[in-house]
Amino acid sequence: MLHSFDIFAKGHHHSFKVLKQNQHLIIDYYIKDVDAKSYKKDIFQNFADQIKLIRSEDVISNGDGQDQYENLKEDSLILGKKGKVINQEELHFQSRFKLDNPEKFTVNDYSLMVPFGIFGMNDSIKMKPVKVDLPNQ
16 A cells, blocks of 8 residues: 545545555545535536546646636646446445556556535535416416
């Protein structure tokens, strides 16, 4: 194992382990403090699929995710394979990244782009009823 860390964001807790195996970097993680029943399973799969590695020097620290994507250099990102569900009940997942030059890859030169907003986009919003009066014809 290269690294292990926890991230707390928007009321959600995530535990990550970073492993390097041959030509792959593997991010193994649990999503914690989330009521799994309040989200569809595809939300978790989408989260796992959207985790990316980005060269740390290219991170825009004060920008939002959209700023980051619009200003990426061609070689800034390492895209992962489809996220893998290890245990759906425990919300245990893996994201794998194929490394072109594993012997030259230094994990400390990269950051994780984690799509925490996926969970916030699905919160329901209560709105007042709307009434539309149509004229009689």
